[in-house]
Amino acid sequence: MGHWLERNIVEPGKLPLLLALTAFVLTFLITRVITRLIRAGKGPFGNVSTGGVHIHHVVPGVVLTVVGGFGAVASGRHGFVAGLCAVVFGMGAGLVLDEFALILHLDDVYWTEEGRKSVEVVVLTAALVGLMLAGFSPFGVNDVTQEEAQDRGGVISSVVVNFLFAMLVLLKGKTRMAIFSVIIPLVGLIGVIRLARPGSPWARRFYRSRPRARARATLRAYHRDKRWSGPRRRFQDLIGGKPDPTPSLERR
Template sequence: MGHWWERNIVEPGKLPLLLALTAFVVTFVVTRVITRLIRAGKGPFGNVRAGGLHIHHVVPGVLLTVVGGFGAVASARHGAAAVLSAVVFGMGVGLVLDEFALILHLDDVYWSEEGRKSVEVVVLTAALVGLLLAGFVPFGVNDLSQEELADRGTVISNIALNFVFSLVSLSKGKTRVAIFGAVVPLVALVGAIRLARPGSPWARRFYGRRPRARARAVLRAYRHDRRWAGPRRVLQDWIGGKPDPRPARLPGRH
């Protein structure tokens, strides 16, 4: 175990990244537990207010992110300062992304349906950082031999090709695939060759005069959403808490 730790974490300089990821996940989990207790009216916790103003935890999150980020740059990933900066940075990012939906909508949507975006972003971020820890690097240029690394043309070609695949996936309305594809090349390739989602820039550009392709895209998107929407919502509710029900609309009001 000690040999594995030295070879895979310490020697490659991944300890700060591991600590940042751990602090990020722990901070998010603790924050969600506290906010759910506050929501249920249990425990000693309550909303932080100053002069009648509700201070969202994204505010200290931004401060911690700034301090940890600049600390990491100044420490150059060496010594106790790098370790401390990584932990502070991870805590800050955890607080900020827990209220990502609030920043996106510029509204307090924490317990609304729109608030699910925060959980999605947190899970996606944790997964991507986990891939980086596992040895994957953006655009899939890891695991190259010394000869291939010496050939800059090969490296640049790999990066450019995978970047194109990720852009195609993004234009097809597959944001998650495009993001993961920047790290795992096969994911980007699969996203690039499959049908685009209805309403995406790719579908509007290339399916406008192809009714059969448009119909197949709609059917595939419907089947995909029907299959995964339920499990995804259950997972999001388990992680972040169930959103408040939408208020019923009164007749004649929009």
């Protein structure tokens, strides 16, 4: 284990990234545990307020992110300070993205259906950083050979092609695939080949006069959402807690 860590993490200069990812995940999990205890009225924890204003944990998260980010830029990639800044940055990012939905909606939607976005973004961020830690580079530059890497034209061409793939996938309404295709070009290729989601810009433009393709896209999206929406919601509830029922459901 020590040899693997030295060879694959320390020598390539990825230790700060590993520390940041670890701090990010742990901070998010600990924060969720504390907020769930507060919600249940258990434990010694409580909401922080000053002058009648509820201080959300995104506020210290922004401070930690700024301090850690600027500190990392100033310290370089190696040394104790760089590692410490990476931890501070990861903690701040964990606090900020835990309330991503609040920032997106400019409202306290932490325990609502809209609040699920925070959990989704955190999981997505952790997965992408994990892929980068494993050696994947954005836009498939890691797939370029050493000879091609010395040729700027080859690198630029690879970046442009993979960027276009990512944009096409995004136009097809497949946001998650588009994000992952930035790291893994094969995902982008699969997304380009597959049908677009109904309602996406691609479907509105190219399926308007193709009723068969429009029907196939709608049917595929229905079966996919039906298959994965349940497991995805249960996974989000396990990590972040179950949202409060909506008023319409309470009346029923």
